[in-house]
Amino acid sequence: MFSKVVNGVKVYAPTSREALIEYAIKYQKILVAVNAEKILHASDKSRDIINRNLGYPDGIGAVWALKKRGVKDVVKIPGCELWLDIIKQNYKSKTFYLIGGKQEVLDQTVLNLKTEYPGIKILNYRNGYIKTEDEELALTKDITAYKPDVVFVAAGSPKQEILMEKLHQKHKATYQGLGGSFDVYTGRVVRASKWWVENNLEWAFRLLKEPSRIKRQIHLIRFYILLQFNAY
Template identity: 65%
Template sequence: MTNDKISLNGVEVFPFDSEEELLNYINKFKGILVAINAEKILHATEETRAIINRNVGYCDGIGAVLALKRKGYKNVVKIPGCELWLKIIHQLYQEGKSFYLVGGKQEVIEFTVAKLRKEFPGISIVNYRNGYIKTREEREALLKDVAKKKPDVVFVAMGSPKQELLMEEMQERHIAVYQGLGGSFDVYTGAVKRAPAWWVEHGLEWAYRLVKQPSRIKRQIHLVYFLWLLGIGKI
């Protein structure tokens, strides 16, 4: 990998060639890890694009991988965020690092924390809360708590762009490693089933999810449009 970020439609992405390379990078970096896919590349706002470009965008979608390969980064790999966060925990909890979790329904976040404590004995989870932040007062209380507890790593599973905007506010109060997780707590607890290994390994996880959730067709059209733009050299 080069240390240079590569611009895809103005969204800057690191061409990591392995999960290990990204994990080594975050040993030195404090900031926000943002999963990049075709939808983010196409539809980033000025605000979210700026957040990504100040931090670390990594390929979490096949569209981003194909775009970087087209630019000559043949070894770039897809790094699923729903796997990465657990590898971050595995690497850091043994060093005594602390974690803060935000996101999901109340029963999902409680199940997530209970499962983590079982799988990672002795893990330091300094606090957690669900992802339904309804008032500015609740948001401010969360920001103050993160600043007070000073976790080494914060995971926020709320979907984009809400999670990126919240992590940016958190980072202004407390410097740490942040990662946006979307629906990863649901996957981790079994509330949502992930695609079987063959679909994942062949870059077809998006197709499996579409088969299981036809209502996603509006979102997947963006991938088709993205691939068309990529094919004619517009990305």
């Protein structure tokens, strides 16, 4: 799997979700979602985190950037779908560990997964409120004791990426940062319908639902214009 660099950010260009998942599982990678905002506002620290790991095109902006670099067959892979695809393809053979979110959301997530994927091996899970070094140490010990094949961390960027790298140093596995995916999965946050998603207009749906996001969405337009003028 090859990658392109946009504004110093290395973005991998998978031709399919299956290819991305197979690569991440085989090489025990840390999966990091990349979108226009992360590319546009990249700092030395955020670039380093993404570039050390497997940054995949989570948003349409990242797809635009890859196509501008000459990649023809790249696909957009929303992180809120990718983690479920990983489970769907591997729940009969791999083990899982979940981190993040409020306790009630996490409990519902685990219950839903066990219902939807009978026999899934969720070795353990804990909420995302890790406030002290002792709590982080306890989590690290738990991960190294259970030795899961796949670890999902829903804590928001860059917190989740920093935590995943620390855990990865102690226990090699496939890790994915999920942001608010547990909230989407349990229905606490309503995602755009299939039409919006397939037409790459999910950002517009979210803007209609939350007009206050206009300040963030303007960056997508700015990013597109910069790409057209080869500013990246």
